[in-house]
Amino acid sequence: MDGNRRYAKLRGHKAVWGHWKGATTWLDVIEWWSYFNTNQHHQVNYTTFWALSKENLQRHPEELAGLFAVLTLTFRSIAFTASIHRSGVRVRFIGTNKGLPQHVIDAINLLEKKTESYSHAIMLVAVGYGGRDEVLSAVKDVIDSGEELNKENVSRRTFCSKIAVPPVDLVIRTSESRENRTSGFRLWDTQSTELHFIRDKLWPELNARDYMHAIESFASRERRGGK
Numbered sequence: 001m002d003g004n005r006r007y008a009k010l011r012g013h014k015a016v017w018g019h020w021k022g023a024t025t026w027l028d029v030i031e032w033w034s035y036f037n038t039n040q041h042h043q044v045n046y047t048t049f050w051a052l053s054k055e056n057l058q059r060h061p062e063e064l065a066g067l068f069a070v071l072t073l074t075f076r077s078i079a080f081t082a083s084i085h086r087s088g089v090r091v092r093f094i095g096t097n098k099g100l101p102q103h104v105i106d107a108i109n110l111l112e113k114k115t116e117s118y119s120h121a122i123m124l125v126a127v128g129y130g131g132r133d134e135v136l137s138a139v140k141d142v143i144d145s146g147e148e149l150n151k152e153n154v155s156r157r158t159f160c161s162k163i164a165v166p167p168v169d170l171v172i173r174t175s176e177s178r179e180n181r182t183s184g185f186r187l188w189d190t191q192s193t194e195l196h197f198i199r200d201k202l203w204p205e206l207n208a209r210d211y212m213h214a215i216e217s218f219a220s221r222e223r224r225g226g227k
Helices: 004-010 015-039 061-079 082-086 102-115 131-145 151-155 208-219
Strands: 046-053 089-095 121-129 170-175 194-199
Touching (some): 015 208, 102 121, 121 131, 170 208
Parallel strands (some): 046 121, 089 121
């Protein structure tokens, strides 16, 4: 979910206004995801939203205060969103809560608690997340366990492996420029991932047509898994 600050700046607003707009788009995407799963033969059973990177925590305190307020209210809103419960979506968080105020942590706990009995689909929310940190944490776990340091043992200790979530099939990213990067998102689990960049749009500008096109584009690709 990239570009909220730039979206606000281009329109003469403070960053927090852009974060609110980005949160609205997030709630819209949840509805589009639910609609797709209800009306299509093939379903998207796992989806991840990168809400806050570890690097984001280094931003100016004033912006962080506004961003934390947006996250808290959005998490609480999702906890009571009808489509989440109707579709049986379990929400899990990956990353770290270090540096987060208690009201954000409480909202995270509420959202996980409200959906913990569901298993039809999984929505991951990355907060305080960094791809390199995830890999380093997995490697440290292997070393601490005394097991051999190899790719199989590291793979079993990524955030997502610990909660039985498979590697990533598709990454969707908005971009107002020609940038083709994923910024370390799910670094270990994206070796064979398909990438879909939505050009000349920032996250708050994403619409249902963009989302559906990304899914349809992925479905039409021939995946070889490196073979």
